[in-house]
Amino acid sequence: MATSNRVLLGLFGHPISHSAAPAMMEAAGAAVGLDVRYHLIEVAGADEGVIRRILDGVRLIGFAGINVTFPYKQAVIPFLDALDPGAAQVGAVNLVTVRDGRLTGHNTDxxxxxxxxxxxxxxxxxxxxxxxxxxxxxxxxxxxxxxxxxxxxxxxxxxxxxxxxxxxxxxxxxxxxxxxxxxxxxxxxxxxxxxxxxxxxxxxxxxxxxxxxxxxxxxxxxxxxxxxxxxxxxxxxxxxxxxxxxPGRAMSVGQAEDGFRLFTGRTAPPGVIGAAFDAHVR
The missing domain is CATH 3.40.50.720 (NAD(P)-binding Rossmann-like Domain)
Known part of the structure; x- marks a missing residue:
């Protein structure tokens, strides 16, 4: 959960240059008075060593959390400290929160x-x-x-x-x-x-x-x-x-709304994340 006005978030995957996640999360943050900075962590073919180093960086640099997408939703699991019950059952993670240096995997997909x-x-x-x-x-x-x-x-x-x-x-x-x-x-x-x-x-x-x-x-x-x-x-x-x-919009907007709550402890006003998605994806 974010404890200051600035919130550092990111997305780990490949390819992700088209992602609507930065637009959705930054718009949601602005709507509730948070300065969300969302970074794309685009890495192709990351092996276990690279995944570990990326997650260690997320832990140390001050990220509130990251989203995880193709092809790493299962590959990140061995390097997390915990999984919430839903992610543990699904066996895949699309969101990682950072709390007191601990990485917890969730599934909002x-x-x-x-x-x-x-x-x-x-x-x-x-x-x-x-x-x-x-x-x-x-x-x-x-x-x-x-x-x-x-x-x-x-x-x-x-x-x-x-x-x-x-x-x-x-x-x-x-x-x-x-x-x-x-x-x-x-x-x-x-x-x-x-x-x-x-x-x-x-x-x-x-x-x-x-x-x-x-x-x-x-x-x-x-x-x-x-x-x-x-x-x-x-x-x-x-x-x-x-x-x-x-359409894929429904899943993308729904997971982002759930994800924003997990990252920040705040709820985006209705329609904000959907409007940001629509403005980005034309």
Whole structure:
């Protein structure tokens, strides 16, 4: 929690030059009278030694905390002093707070996605099977949210079948629904009523979609964790088919609102973080 007017925050990941996090956090700080300085810590291919040194720097320099994004949401865990219960269950961290020199990992991707899903898809999420594409850090957080939302069956697909199987086995204990690994997106999509992209597919400069448009049907709901661009190829195809869509904005804004409270102990006024996101991501 911030104890002075100036708050030093950051984001660790790669690639992150497009990130809306600085705009969102600095706008939230200004709205409650805090001087938030948000820095991008962009490092490609960081090994364990580099990750340890970066986190030691965060601990020593005076950061109130940092966000963590692809590809380090799981890699940072061994170098933290503690995990909150939600992050421990998810097995991934997107936010680290610094208190008295101790680093604690949290996961606001999970709560942010859940809030977005309930606000856009609502009860329809409980109506039938959903496909989750991507079983990395973001995929694990979204799996937690899907379990909490009451999705009855989630079919997990990943480029690494072992990772999909591991997540499915763990997540089956997170709620009343079941999680099953699947070999391919086309196979998983048979009879599905929802689909979530938790992979980097469609994030600029990539323009691919993780789902062939022919597999989408009116009446389905489609969510994408990618927010750059605001309308990804997947969401564009889903919208054209008459699907209900949840853009990456919902998850990004939701996790930032939760994150700001963890970093500062303050709540951003309604709409401030969303407006900062919209001004940054066009």
């Amino acid at each position: 999970s709560t942010g996605f859940l809030a977005g899903l309930l606000g856009t898809v609502g009860e329809a999420a409980k109506s039938g099977p959903a496909v989750l594409i991507g079983a990395g850090g973001a995929g694990r957080a979204i799996a937690w949210a899907l379990a909490r939302a009451g999705v009855p069956e989630v079919r997990v697909v990943d480029q690494d079948p072992a990772r999909a199987a591991s997540l499915a086995a763990e997540a089956s204990g997170w709620g009343s629904g079941r999680f099953v690994p699947d070999d391919s997106v086309p196979a998983a999509m048979r009879g599905a009523l929802g689909v979530v992209n938790a992979s980097p597919a469609g994030m600029l400069p990539d323009t691919s979609s993780p789902v062939d448009a022919a597999l989408l049907e009116a009446g389905m709901w489609v969510a994408d964790a990618v927010y750059h661009p605001p309308v990804t190829p997947l969401l564009a195809a889903a919208g054209a088919k008459g699907c209900a869509v949840m």
